Amino acid sequence: MRLAVIPGDGIGPEVVTEALKVLGEVVPGAEITNYDLGAARWHATGELLPESVLGELRQHDAILLGAVGDPTVPSGILERGLLLRLRFELDHHVNLRPARLYPGVRGPLAEPGDVDMLVVREGTEGPYAGNGGLLRKDTEHEIATEVSVNTAFGIRRVVADAFQRAERRPRKHLTLVHKTNVLEHAGSLWSRIVEEVSLEHPDVTVNYSHVDAATIHMVTDPSRFDVIVTDNLFGDIITDLAAAVTGGIGLAASGNLDITRRNPSMFEPVHGSAPDIAGQNLADPTAAVLSVALLLDHVGEQEAGRRIEASVAFDLATRDQSSPGTTQAIGDRLAALVSSNAPRQAS
Amino acid sequence: MRLAVIPGDGIGPEVVTEALKVLGEVVPGAEITNYDLGAARWHATGELLPESVLGELRQHDAILLGAVGDPTVPSGILERGLLLRLRFELDHHVNLRPARLYPGVRGPLAEPGDVDMLVVREGTEGPYAGNGGLLRKDTEHEIATEVSVNTAFGIRRVVADAFQRAERRPRKHLTLVHKTNVLEHAGSLWSRIVEEVSLEHPDVTVNYSHVDAATIHMVTDPSRFDVIVTDNLFGDIITDLAAAVTGGIGLAASGNLDITRRNPSMFEPVHGSAPDIAGQNLADPTAAVLSVALLLDHVGEQEAGRRIEASVAFDLATRDQSSPGTTQAIGDRLAALVSSNAPRQAS
Ligand SMILES: CC(C)[C@H](C(=O)O)[C@@H](O)C(=O)O
Ligand SMILES: CC(C)[C@H](C(=O)O)[C@@H](O)C(=O)O
Numbered sequence: 001m002r003l004a005v006i007p008g009d010g011i012g013p014e015v016v017t018e019a020l021k022v023l024g025e026v027v028p029g030a031e032i033t034n035y036d037l038g039a040a041r042w043h044a045t046g047e048l049l050p051e052s053v054l055g056e057l058r059q060h061d062a063i064l065l066g067a068v069g070d071p072t073v074p075s076g077i078l079e080r081g082l083l084l085r086l087r088f089e090l091d092h093h094v095n096l097r098p099a100r101l102y103p104g105v106r107g108p109l110a111e112p113g114d115v116d117m118l119v120v121r122e123g124t125e126g127p128y129a130g131n132g133g134l135l136r137k138d139t140e141h142e143i144a145t146e147v148s149v150n151t152a153f154g155i156r157r158v159v160a161d162a163f164q165r166a167e168r169r170p171r172k173h174l175t176l177v178h179k180t181n182v183l184e185h186a187g188s189l190w191s192r193i194v195e196e197v198s199l200e201h202p203d204v205t206v207n208y209s210h211v212d213a214a215t216i217h218m219v220t221d222p223s224r225f226d227v228i229v230t231d232n233l234f235g236d237i238i239t240d241l242a243a244a245v246t247g248g249i250g251l252a253a254s255g256n257l258d259i260t261r262r263n264p265s266m267f268e269p270v271h272g273s274a275p276d277i278a279g280q281n282l283a284d285p286t287a288a289v290l291s292v293a294l295l296l297d298h299v300g301e302q303e304a305g306r307r308i309e310a311s312v313a314f315d316l317a318t319r320d321q322s323s324p325g326t327t328q329a330i331g332d333r334l335a336a337l338v339s340s341n342a343p344r345q346a347s
Numbered sequence: 348m349r350l351a352v353i354p355g356d357g358i359g360p361e362v363v364t365e366a367l368k369v370l371g372e373v374v375p376g377a378e379i380t381n382y383d384l385g386a387a388r389w390h391a392t393g394e395l396l397p398e399s400v401l402g403e404l405r406q407h408d409a410i411l412l413g414a415v416g417d418p419t420v421p422s423g424i425l426e427r428g429l430l431l432r433l434r435f436e437l438d439h440h441v442n443l444r445p446a447r448l449y450p451g452v453r454g455p456l457a458e459p460g461d462v463d464m465l466v467v468r469e470g471t472e473g474p475y476a477g478n479g480g481l482l483r484k485d486t487e488h489e490i491a492t493e494v495s496v497n498t499a500f501g502i503r504r505v506v507a508d509a510f511q512r513a514e515r516r517p518r519k520h521l522t523l524v525h526k527t528n529v530l531e532h533a534g535s536l537w538s539r540i541v542e543e544v545s546l547e548h549p550d551v552t553v554n555y556s557h558v559d560a561a562t563i564h565m566v567t568d569p570s571r572f573d574v575i576v577t578d579n580l581f582g583d584i585i586t587d588l589a590a591a592v593t594g595g596i597g598l599a600a601s602g603n604l605d606i607t608r609r610n611p612s613m614f615e616p617v618h619g620s621a622p623d624i625a626g627q628n629l630a631d632p633t634a635a636v637l638s639v640a641l642l643l644d645h646v647g648e649q650e651a652g653r654r655i656e657a658s659v660a661f662d663l664a665t666r667d668q669s670s671p672g673t674t675q676a677i678g679d680r681l682a683a684l685v686s687s688n689a690p691r692q693a694s
Contacts, residue, residue, distance in 0.1 A: 076527060076528040076531055079529065080529070106457075108457060108567050109455050109457065109566070110456065110457040111455070127495070127529070127530060128529055130531075132495070132531075132532045132533070133532055134535070136499075138539075140499050140500070141499060141500070142499040143497065143499070144497040144498075144532040144536040145495060145497070146474075146494070146495040146532055146533045147493070147495075148479070148495070149490070149492055150490065150491040151488075151489070151490050151491075152487050152490070153488070180422055180423060181422050181426040181427070182431070182580075183493045184423055184427065184477075185479045185480055185481050185492060185493055186479070186491040186492070189481070189491040211584055212584050212586075212587035212588075215585075215587050215588040215591065216587050216588065216590070216591040216595075216596065218588075219456070219588065219591045219592060233526070236526075236529075236558075236559050237558055237559050237562055239559075240562050240563050241563065241565075244562065244563040244566045244567055245566060248563075
């Protein structure tokens with residue numbers, strides 16, 4: 001396996017180090033190349049994602065990314081010029097974000113119930129398309145537009161993927177989250193395609209929730225959700241909320257997938273670069289480790305992915321929640337668990 | 348006071364009846380006109396909001412609305428053709444949504460802290476502007492766009508109002524919620540205007556939160572919020588979440604204000620028409636009653652508004668949370684409390 005690693009900014013390098021430590025226990029022979037993209041490179045050279053680097057990244061089986069964003073760089077520069085550019089250039093149309101409340105983890109809800117959902121967020125269009133602009137900038141008559149672009153092609157491929165994933169899960173349930181009562185045009189297209197694709201999956205039950213109502217259900221009855229399919233912006237919002245409800249973004253993993261496999265998929269914790277705690281050995285690397293599990297699952301190493309997930313589940317059930325240990329200590333513990341977890345014994 | 352009442356659909360008429368009962372105790376002389384807009388009228392006549400009715404509504408001091416939406420009407424028809432049309436025609440640019448966790452109320456969070464926030468949601472532009480369209484409809488090449496329209500004029504007036512409200516509150520804190528790292532154009536305009544207006548309010552502290560992060564804070568640390576100012580769509584999403592966190596949309600009131608007072612403002616519970624429990628005397632009318640308190644505050648009857656709020660607070664602190672009573676019983680109780688609550692004794 002050829003793996004490209006972008007440690008990135010803030011706590012990114014720290015959590016990536018631990019994630020690679022764990023990876024090394026299950027797939028010892030991985031060929032790893034580091035790419036120093038992020039704030040430091042931008043400051044030094046002005047570069048965000050040079051074409052040559054993008055070309056090299058394409059030669060890999062997968063990408064592991066730590067985090068992107070730094071207070072010394074104007075907001076949006078790194079996010080759009082590096083993170084979103086990677087997602088768009090590499091056609092990461094399926095943004096996979098599982099949210100599971102692991103046994104032993106205490107989230108903010110008094111009675112969360114049994115939460116195990118998978119949000120399938122569209123990753124290459126919607127309000128993230130970068131369409132829009134300014135008119136009469138810096139005057140009192142300034143107008144700013146943002147255009148959400150939604151295509152039948154783009155929606156169909158992510159909806160089809162979401163149905164397939166729902167079909168493989170015990171509850172076989174899919175919820176479309178949108179705002180069809182207000183966003184009439186995009187809403188009608190999403191609804192039509194979900195209806196059409198549902199005909200090919202008669203065993204999957206389907207319902208619909210407005211995004212505002214979905215946030216209510218996330219905190220009053222999150223166990224109702226199985227697979228959620230939604231657009232890029234709604235997916236951004238509800239996956240942070242789902243992560244919070246299931247114990248915080250310290251645990252939330254994600255995959256940015258090109259399911260056609262024409263481009264390498266990219267795996268990253270949902271959390272940001274957390275500059276306030278960077279370099280202090282304080283960040284929880286669990287989200288990065290779980291992102292490696294998603295990565296392994298995607299590249300055909302399902303057994304290795306399951307071993308990591310089982311080790312994380314064990315650690316979460318037994319760790320001291322109020323002081324889970326340093327970044328390195330958690331990484332060491334997970335690596336030890338994974339290595340002691342012989343292949344066929346994983347849960 | 349000339350009050351227009353639109354009971355609307357589902358539980359709307361039931362909760363409005365109780366809200367008017369309570370209103371009658373504090374402002375006995377109000378002149379009330381009912382308007383039968385909603386699903387029934389649409390079915391009977393095809394009308395949503397006739398020009399003549401709109402003209403009559405304009406002649407009132409305020410509007411009280413119950414709820415809009417019915418399963419027998421295609422999604423969006425009533426929402427866009429009646430509710431949003433009223434907000435846009437009457438230039439309701441400040442959508443005021445307080446979220447307070449009243450003593451005695453148990454929300455879904457294990458440790459909510461002391462929650463008392465006020466969301467000032469822009470009400471007349473953003474992704475709600477109705478711009479956008481479909482191309483190649485019903486083909487596999489269909490494209491749907493939604494255009495978020497943001498003007499310096501529209502943002503400035505709501506931001507100015509939010510600062511004024513923050514200034515009148517003990518904590519004097521304002522949070523801008525947006526997604527500036529992705530929605531570059533709208534984000535830069537919102538940020539610029541918040542910065543400019545903040546210069547006129549040196550005593551108000553200001554911070555910024557991405558909307559995704561804001562949903563995390565809503566469930567992990569909601570007491571951090573004082574006044575939030577945000578766009579129409581983000582406001583829609585986070586106010587449902589804020590309502591859930593503070594005990595549910597059965598308690599969440601809102602005002603759609605034209606702060607220039609050229610048009611009557613409109614007050615409504617945040618909840619929808621809840622057709623599943625309509626006509627069964629099951630809906631909690633508290634949100635509608637609190638909307639009347641906001642209404643009274645807006646039309647200069649602050650004392651009366653405070654009496655209602657104090658009565659609701661008392662009832663919430665003493666009611667049996669698991670069975671608060673029927674719609675009518677709660678209304679009767681609140682009416683009795685308000686009438687026994689002589690003007691100067693209200694808290
Ligand atoms: C950093 C930002 C551009 C990004 C997004 O909005 O997608 C992040 O919030 C995420 O969810 O991965
Ligand atoms: C019914 C719908 C159009 C409305 C909105 O999106 O504004 C509602 O959700 C609200 O928050 O008042």
